[in-house]
Amino acid sequence: MTDPSHDPAVASEQGADAARGAARRWWLPRTVVIRRVHHDFPGVTTYAMQPLDADDWADYRAEAGQFNMLHLPGAGEAAISLSELPQLGDGFLWHTIRAAGNVTRGIAGLRVGDTLGVRGPFGSSWPLHACRQRDVLIVAGGIGLAPLRPAISLLLHERQRFGAMHLLYGARSPDSLLYASQFEQWEERGMAVHVTVDRSRPGWRGHVGVVPLLLERLRGFAPDNTVVFCCGPEVMMRYTIKAALGRGIPISRIWVSLERNMQCAVGLCGHCQLGPEFVCKDGPVFRYDRVARWLGIEAL
Amino acid sequence: MTSAARGAGRFLAKPSFQTLLDAIAAEGYELVGPTIAEGAIVYDRIRRVQDLPAGWTDVQEAGQYRLKRRDDEMLFSYAVGPHSWKRFLYPASLTVYRAEQRDGTWHYTQTETPTPRYAFIGVRACELAAIAVQDRTLRDGLYADPHYVARREAALFVAVQCAEPAATCFCTSMNTGPACRGGYDLALTELPDGFVIEIGSDRGQQLVDSIDTEPLDAQRLDQARSISDDAAKKIKRRLDTEQLRERLLDNLEDSYWSDVAQRCLSCANCTLVCPTCFCVSLADVPDLRGQTVERHRTWDSCFNPDFSYMNGGLVRDDTRSRYRQWLTHKLATWHDQFGVSGCVGCGRCIAWCPVGIDLTQAAAAIGHQPASKDTQPSGD
Numbered sequence: 001m002t003d004p005s006h007d008p009a010v011a012s013e014q015g016a017d018a019a020r021g022a023a024r025r026w027w028l029p030r031t032v033v034i035r036r037v038h039h040d041f042p043g044v045t046t047y048a049m050q051p052l053d054a055d056d057w058a059d060y061r062a063e064a065g066q067f068n069m070l071h072l073p074g075a076g077e078a079a080i081s082l083s084e085l086p087q088l089g090d091g092f093l094w095h096t097i098r099a100a101g102n103v104t105r106g107i108a109g110l111r112v113g114d115t116l117g118v119r120g121p122f123g124s125s126w127p128l129h130a131c132r133q134r135d136v137l138i139v140a141g142g143i144g145l146a147p148l149r150p151a152i153s154l155l156l157h158e159r160q161r162f163g164a165m166h167l168l169y170g171a172r173s174p175d176s177l178l179y180a181s182q183f184e185q186w187e188e189r190g191m192a193v194h195v196t197v198d199r200s201r202p203g204w205r206g207h208v209g210v211v212p213l214l215l216e217r218l219r220g221f222a223p224d225n226t227v228v229f230c231c232g233p234e235v236m237m238r239y240t241i242k243a244a245l246g247r248g249i250p251i252s253r254i255w256v257s258l259e260r261n262m263q264c265a266v267g268l269c270g271h272c273q274l275g276p277e278f279v280c281k282d283g284p285v286f287r288y289d290r291v292a293r294w295l296g297i298e299a300l
Numbered sequence: 301m302t303s304a305a306r307g308a309g310r311f312l313a314k315p316s317f318q319t320l321l322d323a324i325a326a327e328g329y330e331l332v333g334p335t336i337a338e339g340a341i342v343y344d345r346i347r348r349v350q351d352l353p354a355g356w357t358d359v360q361e362a363g364q365y366r367l368k369r370r371d372d373e374m375l376f377s378y379a380v381g382p383h384s385w386k387r388f389l390y391p392a393s394l395t396v397y398r399a400e401q402r403d404g405t406w407h408y409t410q411t412e413t414p415t416p417r418y419a420f421i422g423v424r425a426c427e428l429a430a431i432a433v434q435d436r437t438l439r440d441g442l443y444a445d446p447h448y449v450a451r452r453e454a455a456l457f458v459a460v461q462c463a464e465p466a467a468t469c470f471c472t473s474m475n476t477g478p479a480c481r482g483g484y485d486l487a488l489t490e491l492p493d494g495f496v497i498e499i500g501s502d503r504g505q506q507l508v509d510s511i512d513t514e515p516l517d518a519q520r521l522d523q524a525r526s527i528s529d530d531a532a533k534k535i536k537r538r539l540d541t542e543q544l545r546e547r548l549l550d551n552l553e554d555s556y557w558s559d560v561a562q563r564c565l566s567c568a569n570c571t572l573v574c575p576t577c578f579c580v581s582l583a584d585v586p587d588l589r590g591q592t593v594e595r596h597r598t599w600d601s602c603f604n605p606d607f608s609y610m611n612g613g614l615v616r617d618d619t620r621s622r623y624r625q626w627l628t629h630k631l632a633t634w635h636d637q638f639g640v641s642g643c644v645g646c647g648r649c650i651a652w653c654p655v656g657i658d659l660t661q662a663a664a665a666i667g668h669q670p671a672s673k674d675t676q677p678s679g680d
Contacts, residue, residue: 026443028397029408052405073399073406073593074586100611115406117399261610263582266443267637270579270600271607273629275549276636281442297552299621 029117048092064150068120078103079262081147096146122265126151135163135221141232165191170211212243223248231257254288310513313494333421341381360466363656379466384575419456425477429644430575459484468647470537478531489524496524545632551667561620568601570649
């Protein structure tokens with residue numbers, strides 16, 4: 001097997017993605033105003049943020065899978081993927097955030113009308129062109145559904161271009177499902193939604209168990225003509241990919257979104273390195289065969 | 301090409317060296333050069349020839365650095381100290397932007413600081429190579445660090461050909477020295493009675509034209525050439541770079557990583573003295589009222605545990621994984637990222653390691669010991 005990290009086709013495809021994100025003053029945040037706050041479930045909130053000065057934001061173009069650096073003054077910055085794109089969501093930047101660290105806990109305390117800073121967009125995006133005339137499996141674990149939602153929206157927007165579409169989504173419990181109110185609409189627009197939870201509760205009629213199990217049992221797609229977009233905890237992605245390969249999906253059609261410590265967001269601070277990759281700049285979305293070798297090494 | 305190969309060389313007599321420093325200062329440059337502080341030759345502001353370490357050299361080995369008195373008054377007969385020019389081109393601490401709250405709204409401004417115009421006096425070939433590496437890292441990529449670019453473009457480089465390499469030096473293995481082969485405005489070779497000057501740029505030419513120099517005679521040219529040739533012969537340390545990237549990346553589970561981790565203190569000294577290490581962290585510094593917040597950038601190191609913090613845990617949570625990250629980045633994945641090695645062979649990481657871990661030894665050992673084959677990647 002040749003080393004896919006040196007495949008020029010893969011490199012240029014992702015390089016082009018990254019190039020589109022190269023903003024003129026990438027280091028300086030611009031102010032946004034929080035316009036809507038939606039509590040998804042305890043600890044996770046989705047915000048609609050509006051540019052304070054529309055002219056200052058005229059050059060902003062984001063793609064599905066990219067992220068912004070959110071700055072809460074006094075707390076710091078956090079890398080948060082866009083959970084809906086401005087061009088699809090009333091011109092708002094949508095971010096779904098789990099309160100976990102200093103910055104995200106601080107943001108959890110913000111209300112409608114409060115301001116914060118945003119740098120971005122950064123990183124590579126989901127390769128929607130690779131889905132044309134193919135079946136598409138969107139596989140998400142927990143809050144990993146957030147960076148996939150813009151891809152879902154764009155794919156459903158041009159639904160006729162693609163084959164069968166399935167969302168395989170795993171969450172801890174029926175009470176921690178992201179965007180559950182959209183599932184019905186997604187089904188209506190032509191994407192089958194399969195949900196599984198780790199822990200059930202009375203009244204839950206869906207699946208119980210891990211996401212890879214859903215993939216092992218899935219019907220209604222042609223593995224040799226299928227694209228997989230996957231985002232979730234690394235262990236979940238590892239077993240999902242194992243299941244996908246087991247079903248006969250080619251490794252070159254599997255894409256993952258990775259997470260690492262990110263501070264500059266442009267490959268200059270060094271924190272996010274995974275082997276030769278800067279996850280912020282070369283990723284966060286990678287074709288799996290490009291990073292498989294590095295993900296297999298513990299503590300790399 | 302050896303030193304002084306340029307046709308248009310000049311000679312500057314020792315007693316006139318101050319005139320060159322004065323001419324540079326008169327152009328508005330801030331002079332930075334070697335000077336003695338805290339028992340080492342470090343780079344700091346200089347004004348006069350007397351600020352330079354006349355008659356001193358450095359003796360280095362793994363885990364050792366000592367100043368030693370010479371029996372002459374040579375100004376630049378030492379190798380390299382703990383400082384590199386990185387501390388001026390890529391400062392250890394910098395304010396990136398400022399956020400101010402007015403009427404409940406945060407406003408962002410770029411902090412505008414005047415770009416210092418440095419003239420670096422006494423730059424070595426390995427250091428010019430290090431700056432060329434930083435150019436690739438911080439200037440030539442898709443995203444550039446504007447602070448580095450501004451300082452670097454404004455700077456004047458006065459190189460001095462290396463005459464006394466240390467035992468820790470291995471620039472000949474990295475093909476970066478000891479002779480300077482470009483990237484300077486002026487390159488000097490120090491002779492007992494003066495300096496042979498090679499001119500590398502128009503700016504350099506103008507400076508030389510503005511002071512009294514002598515034509516370069518054949519004898520001095522030969523003297524200068526032999527200094528660089530002799531310096532190359534003095535360098536005994538070797539790093540075998542043949543297939544090094546592949547050997548390191550094919551042996552990420554080698555047992556040597558654990559061996560070296562037994563000795564490594566994870567102290568980050570090697571990354572701080574390294575002229576190419578660029579890792580930084582960013583942090584907010586608020587005023588007392590919390591109405592103005594500055595975003596500060598400071599040098600960080602992959603040896604600091606928090607460097608890889610993510611989701612409540614550390615990606616690289618032991619010294620073995622942190623040392624492996626540093627060495628494989630420097631000698632292997634740097635090639636993937638920037639098309640060159642991250643190592644220029646200056647030997648600083650060897651001398652300034654408190655337990656004397658030798659990068660050349662580590663690089664030679666990886667993949668040459670019995671490794672646990674079952675955990676090796678099946679990749680290529």
